[in-house]
Amino acid sequence: MSDAAVTSAKTSDAPQTRVQIALRKPGFLIGAVIIGCSALLALFPGLFSPYDPNFIDYLAVRQPPSWAHPFGTDMLGRDALSRVIHAYTVNMQMAILATVFALTIGVTVGALVGYYRGVADMIFGRVVDAVITFPFLVLVIAVVAVLGPGLINMYIAITLVGWVYYARLMRAEVIAQMGNDYASAGIVMGYSDRRIIFRHLLPNAITPVIVYWMTDMALAILLGSSLGYLGLGAQPPQAEWGVLIAEGRNFITTAWWLSLMPGIAIVITGLGFSLIGDGLADLLRPRG
Amino acid sequence: MTQTVMKIDDLHLSFPVSRSLLDVVQRKPGKSVNALNGVSLELKQGETLGVVGESGCGKSTLARCIVRLYAPTSGQIHFEDENIFGAAARKDRSYNRRVQMMFQDPYSSLNPRMSTGDILAEALRVHQMRPESEIAARVAELLELVRLPQDAADKLPHEFSGGQRQRIAIARALAVEPEVLIADELVSALDVSVQAQVVNLLLELQDRLNLTILFVAHDLRLVRHVSNRVAVIYLGRIVEIGDSETLFSAPSHPYSQALLSAAPSLDPDDKGAAIQLEGELPSPLNVPSGCPFHVRCRHVTAQCRTVVPVLRVLEGRGEVACHLAEEVNQHA
Structure with a gap:
């Protein structure tokens, strides 16, 4: 092997070894497998579900789990397994859509107020205080109540409340990073504020935000299905875990599997995101 | 007579101390930390001016004012007859190019997520020092200038020692071809053996590139070694300034x-008739x-x-x- 090949192999090795180190942690590996499988189920539910989730069969209502229907059937004779699998699409979409806008807005606002401080920062502080005083769910329900139930409105409501938590975290990290001389060096160099904030401070400040994001995705699924359960999020006959649990609620003593199975799906997916978040904290930490 | 490049005139800087609610209720006047209390200084073309004083006397604050990291409360700094805190000058990035600073802590002065090559190339690009096609060559040249190996360009800051990092910081400052360098405790975080390397490199580069250097340090022997002139600062004021040899052999x-x-002292006969100072440096809250x-x-x-x-x-x-x-x- 030539010298050049050796060095290029070395440089491409470095990030790989980091991933390898992370994968050696069983928690991160399990999390990655769970989320990988969940993503597959969400993207191609038709490949994995044995029946049409909306096929109604009045001759087979509320059947207990069997080989033909592993999760049983619901009050309309729909296959419960197929409905749980099809719900992956909506619930995984929640994990992303309910967090990604909050993340983007929060990171931008947090970085800007952290960098410029001043009056904007003081106003921001009051906004944070006001939002954090209320329990998250109560505030989201209030917004949904104003906008009306439905998935889109639910995403808007969660974003309106959720960005504050990202912004608060980002602001604190940016302020901490500003204490480093590389930020001062950027100013002395005459770099634009935009360059200093987004090229220098942001990549160094974002790690805790990413880790929080993973946890928040788990919380978003939980929140989304809570709202679905309350009838404020996804609407039946849409297959969504919260909706499924709510549908099974009336039969909890006779057909317990209807509520239990989607509940287990929520727990497993939430666990997957949390484990990944934990692993990412190690993976993204800068060295040296 | 050599030309004056920078003229600092009666520079004051005070930082307000945040008042507690109790202070406001009791109508106590707001306090402030008086970091600089009227510093006047001239920096001459090609010289090295040492700035010494004990901790907390305002040395670093002065350095940071010069590169506009802090805006003075009052007083002016003129660089080639232009007030650097004037409205027009503030927008002008060429001052940032012509006056560069090197920082004390080599572990925080380099962005940990950017490779050496990226750090240097960024400075070259922003100030359009070279056309895009020549940037890689110029980075290599800069690394050679500060005697770092060529493969350093691909490495991240954590892969270097403190002395190497400080040399990267020097290379970054030199990338934009400045006329004045502000060295704020450049080597105080380094081992003595490495200090000598870095300082001698700086002096050699000064000679070669005709740089004017403001050398802020608390190590007196080091300052004597590098400086032509020395300013002694006490509580944000210059108490003595003069030719380095005269000042060190006969302080006034x-x-x-x-x-x-x-x-x-290294002189074995010098049994040290040290002058004992009484008390401590008074608080800059209460000069x-x-x-x-x-x-x-x-x-x-x-x-x-x-x-x-x-x-x-x-x-x-x-x-x-x-x-x-x-x-x-x-x-x-």
């Missing part, structure tokens, strides 16, 4: 005398009236307690801010 201000006698040094000075008189001494030329010495400079130096 009582504070300079005490400061220099506190430095360990003494008159001469700021009067509370610790052996020669204090009534005049010292009320009248602020100004810098004046002392025959055969530099400039001293002391009412009793003549008498003090007769006895010495």
Whole structure:
């Protein structure tokens, strides 16, 4: 092997070894497998579900789990397994859509107020205080109540409340990073504020935000299905875990599997995101 | 007579201390930390001006003011006859190019997520020092200038030692081809053996590139080694400024005398008739009236307690801010 090949192999090795180190942690590996499988189920539910989730069969209502229907059937004779699998699409979409806008807005606002401080920062502080005083769910329900139930409105409501938590975290990290001389060096160099904030401070400040994001995705699924359960999020006959649990609620003593199975799906997916978040904290930490 | 590149005129800087609710209720006046209390200084083309003083005297604050990291409360800095805090000058990035700074802590002064090559290339690109096609070659040239191996360009800061990082910081500052370098405690975080390497490199580059350097440090022997002129700062004021050799061999201000006698000597016959200073550096929250040094000075008189001494030329010495400079130096 030539010298050049050796060095290029070395440089491409470095990030790989980091991933390898992370994968050696069983928690991160399990999390990655769970989320990988969940993503597959969400993207191609038709490949994995044995029946049409909306096929109604009045001759087979509320059947207990069997080989033909592993999760049983619901009050309309729909296959419960197929409905749980099809719900992956909506619930995984929640994990992303309910967090990604909050993340983007929060990171931008947090970085800007952290960098410029001043009056904007003081106003921001009051906004944070006001939002954090209320329990998250109560505030989201209030917004949904104003906008009306439905998935889109639910995403808007969660974003309106959720960005504050990202912004608060980002602001604190940016302020901490500003204490480093590389930020001062950027100013002395005459770099634009935009360059200093987004090229220098942001990549160094974002790690805790990413880790929080993973946890928040788990919380978003939980929140989304809570709202679905309350009838404020996804609407039946849409297959969504919260909706499924709510549908099974009336039969909890006779057909317990209807509520239990989607509940287990929520727990497993939430666990997957949390484990990944934990692993990412190690993976993204800068060295040296 | 060499040309003056930078003129600092009566620079004051105070930071307000946040008041507690109780202070506001009791109507106590707001306090402020007076970091600089009227610093006037001229920086001449091609010289190295050392700035010394004990911790908390305002050395670093002065350095940071010069590169516009802090805006002074009052006073002016002129760079080639232009006020650098003027509205037009603030927008002008060429000042940032022409006056560069190197920082004390090599572990925080480099972005940990950017490779050396990226750090240098960014400076070159932003200031359009070279066309895009020549940037890689210029990065290689800069690395050679500060004697770093060529493969350093692909490495991240954590892969380097403190001395190497400080050389990267020097390369970054030199990338934009500045005329003035502000070195804020450039080597105080390094081992003594590495200090010598970095300082000698800096002096060699100064010679080659005709740089003007403001060298802020608390290591007196180091400052003597590198500087042509030295300014002694006490509580945000220059108490003595003059030719380096004269000042070190015969300090004129009582504070300079005490400061220099506190430095360990290599002369075995020097049993150290060290001048013991009484008390501590007064808090910059509450600067003494008159001469700021009067509370610790052996020669204090009534005049010292009320009248602020100004810098004046002392025959055969530099400039001293002391009412009793003549008498003090007769006895010495």
